[in-house]
Amino acid sequence: MKASVVQADGSIKVEEKPIPKPEADEILLRVITAGQNPTDWKTAAKAKAGVIVGCDAVGEVVELGSDVPASEVKKGEVRFVFIRGSTREDNGAFAEYATTRWDLTSVVPSNITPRQAASIPIPYCTAVQSLFQNLKLPQYPEKANGEWIIVYSGASAVGQFVIQLAKLAGLRVATTASEYRWPTLKALGADVVADYKDPDVVKKIKEATGDQIQYGVDCISEQGTIQKTQEFFRPEGGRLITTLFDLSGLPRPEVKTEFCLAYICLGKELTYDTTFFPYSEEDTKLWAKWCKLATTLFGEGKLKPSDIDVIGGLDKVQDGFELMKSGKHSKKIVYSIGE
Known part of the structure; x- marks a missing residue:
């Protein structure tokens, strides 16, 4: 071949x-x-x-x-x-x-x-892992109670699935993206969208959400975006998931921040860069469940x-x-x- x-x-x-x-x-x-x-x-x-x-x-x-x-x-x-x-x-x-x-x-x-x-595959898996393994949000068909989540870079491949799955889980979604991407993200379910290049982006999203963001997924996770994403959270903090691994120099300890790695879902132990990850039955079972769900959710148009x-x-x-x-x-x- x-x-x-x-x-x-x-x-x-x-x-x-x-x-x-x-x-x-x-x-x-x-x-x-x-x-x-x-x-x-x-x-x-x-x-x-x-x-x-x-x-x-x-x-x-x-x-x-x-x-x-x-x-x-x-x-x-x-x-x-x-x-x-x-x-x-x-x-x-x-x-x-x-x-x-x-x-x-x-x-x-x-x-x-x-x-x-x-x-x-990978963007969907990363979104599933972030929301349901790391943040422990309610899984389909159960729903949360309208809590707010910030999705940094909602127009990214991962971001688009985080938005859709978060809405499916009953959350309200705020996200960042260039303005020309706003119609697409609103069609996917985003409630609030702001331009990440706007110097007042944090202020605008805090005002639009009543300063009640308690969950977050940073779909970029480099060049200062993790620190930036922490700024969107409510005063008492919350939980943020990143897609890369450098969690140094974070300004808000009340925003509990951890990374996810989609490869963990593949049912084998692995070394990524220099870090060893043991086999995770929990992550693998979660991915298997959502692989089966995917056929229905995409088939019925609940996910795009x-x-x-x-x-x-x-x-x-x-x-x-x-x-x-x-x-x-x-x-x-x-x-x-x-x-």
Whole structure:
């Protein structure tokens, strides 16, 4: 099979690789489309030569492992998957075939195309983990009591799913974004939107929410955004979740701040950078639950995928990485692989 592979000089090129074999609890997918996330280029930059890049894929089930229940998975189904890319020479999302644990995948409903579905896996997983594992908010169909949450960078891929899931959980949502993105975010459920570049953004959001923000998710989590997001919280503080890990120099100890890492949901222990994370049964079970829920929630229109930009096939991954690094994109970068 063809796959996008890290080279000795750090670049990404297409190489031939053997088709991976699914383990007992895994399925083999013929990849149709793949979606790019910031973690793809960041982890590839530190990865050893020879590994396959990419985490998010949409594909057709072509083989079932020996322990995969035939009542749950059918050959020919199209499913979206989130796997850990840039770690293995025999498996990754940016390839013509990929394997993954069967219960950590979702059937793509008929109202969503494989291209659209490629925008979902990691951003959706991160939003699920932030809200329901870290913040312990009520899970569908239960609802909270209209408490306020701040979503910093609501127009980001993660931010769009945090907004939708927070509304589904019964919260009121305030968010930041460039003004041209406001209609999109309001359509997703945001109650209050302000421009993050506005010098009075904190004041405006505090006034609009009655200074009652008690939950938060910072979808950027670098270059001062964690400190900035803490400013939106009510005087007595609350709980803030970040998507990156540097929690030094935070000004408000009453805003309890912790990070989330979506890879923990994949059912294996792991080392990320230099930090070891043990296997978490709780996180894995949560992700499996929401993978199953996804088919219904997207199928019924309660959740919507992000806008996408298909820039080509596997040979365009290096270009996609450069585009994402530049920040000159506003849509989810997607690759067409087996369409």
